[in-house]
Amino acid sequence: MLTTSFLNSRQISNETIRPFNKSSFSYGAPIFLENTINSHHGDADSASHLALKAVFLDRDGILNYDREDYVKSPEEFEALPQIGGPLRRIRENEFLIVIVTNQSAIGRGLTTHELVREIHDKMRKELEKQGASVDAIYYCPHTPEDHCDCRKPQPGLILRATKELGINLKESWLIGDKESDVEAARRAGCRAIIVPANDDGLEIGVRKILANEV
Numbered sequence: 332m333l334t335t336s337f338l339n340s341r342q343i344s345n346e347t348i349r350p351f352n353k354s355s356f357s358y359g360a361p362i363f364l365e366n367t368i369n370s371h372h373g374d375a376d377s378a379s380h381l382a383l384k385a386v387f388l389d390r391d392g393i394l395n396y397d398r399e400d401y402v403k404s405p406e407e408f409e410a411l412p413q414i415g416g417p418l419r420r421i422r423e424n425e426f427l428i429v430i431v432t433n434q435s436a437i438g439r440g441l442t443t444h445e446l447v448r449e450i451h452d453k454m455r456k457e458l459e460k461q462g463a464s465v466d467a468i469y470y471c472p473h474t475p476e477d478h479c480d481c482r483k484p485q486p487g488l489i490l491r492a493t494k495e496l497g498i499n500l501k502e503s504w505l506i507g508d509k510e511s512d513v514e515a516a517r518r519a520g521c522r523a524i525i526v527p528a529n530d531d532g533l534e535i536g537v538r539k540i541l542a543n544e545v
């Protein structure tokens with residue numbers, strides 16, 4: 332059972348970068364984790380009894396305005412209005428909030444890991460202003476040509492979070508704005524809701540999840 336102290340623990344921001352199953356990537360590319368929860372690692376087998384449920388969120392189009400030319404810098408990151416309320420309701424219902432986001436602009440040479448971390452610092456501040464926060468951020472820096480295991484629709488980001496945070500996928504959801512988000516969730520084994528981008532999709536998604544909870 333998820334304890335309140337766990338939910339409220341704010342060990343911000345031990346953002347770490349860890350190698351991820353290097354052998355599965357052509358050039359040993361890591362998966363990137365920015366983790367703010369007091370993570371209690373279980374392996375996949377021991378995770379099931381922890382039964383933490385999560386809402387996985389796509390980032391661009393769900394939490395901030397997506398851009399045709401990618402969000403490449405903090406200046407280009409613009410949080411959507413009124414995301415604080417739905418994020419708080421997710422938390423109040425004892426879900427972890429985990430961002431899973433494709434950031435191929437890194438692999439394309441349009442931005443860098445450092446800038447992405449700065450973007451996420453800005454995002455956390457914006458969320459804080461709206462009275463909300465997220466527990467962890469996982470992003471894929473690869474391009475489609477890298478054929479990695481983590482770029483959605485591949486399920487790698489979700490599976491990595493599931494293993495590291497002790498998430499029960501059957502109790503979990505994903506909210507995204509693309510078919511690739513839904514497909515990643517399907518492959519990982521959690522439910523998904525597709526919503527309009529750059530609008531009140533988060534609110535719509537959260538309402539659907541909580542309607543299903545009761």
Ligand SMILES: [Mg+2]
Nearest residue numbers: 389391392508
């Ligand atoms: Mg999106």
Ligand SMILES: [Zn+2]
Nearest residue numbers: 471479481482
């Ligand atoms: Zn990847």
